[in-house]
Amino acid sequence: MRKLVILVMGIVGLFFPMQMLLVKANIQPKLEAEDVSFIQVNRLNGETRSFKENNGY
Numbered sequence: 488m489r490k491l492v493i494l495v496m497g498i499v500g501l502f503f504p505m506q507m508l509l510v511k512a513n514i515q516p517k518l519e520a521e522d523v524s525f526i527q528v529n530r531l532n533g534e535t536r537s538f539k540e541n542n543g544y
Contacts, residue, residue, distance in 0.1 A: 525539045 525537050528536045
């Protein structure tokens, strides 16, 4: 029974990695540094954070 639980957890881990459940990204190809004025990150707790060139991004 214990080996079966470990096997099931391993199979689930292969098909549904945790990173894919927690991370979402929208990527637009061919962006240059001059095209981006700021980056906004939406946190899991609902807050947002903006990274601008003048604050070290």
